[in-house]
Amino acid sequence: MLLPRMKLARLFDRAFHAMADLHWTMLVLLIAVHAAVTWLLLAVAGESKLQEASAFLYWYATTAYTVGYGDLSPQTAAGRLVTALWVFPGAIAAFTTVVAKVLGAIGDIWRLRRAGKGDYSKMTASIVLIGYHPARTPKMIDELCADLSPDQTLVLLTRQTLTDLDGRIRYVQSESLTSTAALTRAGVPQASRVLIFTDSDSDTLSATLAAAALVPPTAHVVCHFEDEDHARLIDQHCPEVEVILSAGPQLVARACKDPGASQVISALTSHLDEGATLFSLAWGAERPRAFSELARSLLEQGATLLAIQSARDTTPTFNPPMDRLVDAGDRLFYVAAARLAPTSLAA
Template identity: 75%
Template sequence: MLLPRMKLARLFDAAFHAMADTHWVVLFLLIAFHAASTWVLFTVSGETELTGPATFFYWYATTAYTVGYGDLSPSTNSGRLITALWVFPGAIAAFTTVVAKVLAAIGEVWRLRRAGKGDYSGMNQSIVLIGYNAARTPKMIAELCSDLSQAQTLILLTRQTLAEPDPRVRYVQSDSLTSTEALTRAGVREASRVLVFTDSDSDTLAATLAATALAPASAHVICYFEDEDHARLIDQHCPQVEVILSAGPELVARACKDPGASQVISALTSHLDASATLFSLRWPDRPARPFGDLARVLLDHGATLLAIQPGHDTSPTFNPPSERRVEPGDRLFYIASNRLDASGLAG
């Protein structure tokens, strides 16, 4: 008696592992075959109350899900034997296999993303941060997340392997910051903004050139350099890229001439610890308005208008004449405690 039981246990174990290793299409075909054969056996055994399409689907599903409400059950001895020997082993095994495969797929996606191997190429309007500096990148992430819209996602592409990635960002690890495959996985092709900030100017130069070649024309690409020569190369070859050059020596000299200037500049560039921060907005497709008129409107909203950057130019103009017209597409720079909605100002 023990030998047949062992053989039966091995048979069920082999069947379960075979189902677990099968493709989704094969698995659903097996489930469909099992359900159809059950319906045929019930029809032959005279289970007329369970063979109606809706009734049978409901009974089979609750049985497979192991819910077992008890409102429907076989009424004949043959139907009960079919349920015990055929329906229970097959339906429950199929259900648990589906659950196991779904959980395994979710776990695999989670594992790949945590290891930096996720694919975010399908994301739109994301912000891609290329490079990692242990001292500066975490602060940059905090600054970005403090003013990040709900529709945007921050994606970090780095060569470093991060044991504990920041939960606020999607993490992509690659041996190369210029790899087309890595940049694509990080979503550069559909990004709204790309920030390049690495440990060295040579890496920043290479990554900026590679990202600019992949990013859409509408994307805003920003890069940071310590050395002026590297910054000049980007200006020459990629004039649409916004280059940020280290202002250390200039800031020291300015603080010497105007005490406290460095604190003011630092406060205007941070959104975390300041009561007033530098923001910008693009004037919407509305009638043009004089700069002085808009300055008064912003003042009523608790903001101070500083400069205007025409849509076709890269150089902002500070304190233009009051009668200067602000056209659709022009960018306005202002100081405020919170970001303003351009549509509310235009109304």
């Protein structure tokens, strides 16, 4: 006898807590019981027009939603009494509780995302920006959002706690930039692009190694270093990662020898400045085409073809022979006012 009593006590305890917390299971059960009792009471009251399932559900729902169209209503005194004393308090209370829980759930999701605790692991084709630099990251966000396609989302993973959030991005906060759980929550395993730019080369190195182990084979990973030694380590261990090395000294020397070179390079790398910008696209057509033919086709569309990077090479070739064939998988680098669709060269 003691064991059944203990099980019964645990059952009542769970039911009490479920009612106190208004779990969805208990709420649906209470609504179902209330609706069933209402149907029985109306049957006893002789409300034949409200006994049909579709008519009853329609009347019960409009009553609970406080819409009250009036096309269906109790016709007997007993039916009206049941409605006033039983249906109105129970159905309306259930409806307001459902609305409150839905709004509360939406509010919880909003607060979690504002706090950097959101989960974006189900997103596909997103761009994940790992790390935060107070001066440079906002500029990178501007650049990325200026050329963001409608099906892409920008997710920022950082250790910093951000309060003034940019509405164009999704924000994930983590104590570690190498945490598999945090990288997964930011959507790295499903991302199309991953960019690592932190405020120190050591953090960039560790975050790049962690992200490279999770990204899908089709994703493109880019990282930025100030120091050549760190960049060399990534080249050795993750050759598929594109490494950007700070070009400050080289750019200063080039501007000294060729005045205005720094302005030209800056304009080519920014989407925010009006004028020409450097773009690239992968040649996906099955039929190879000559460099001269593609250059002429691009020129007709207001673009200038600068270089080709073979699928087998890691560096682009500038001014190749005009009869060089461009094969499927080769990447074309061109300058234009706006990005061209890959299909624009397929004809």
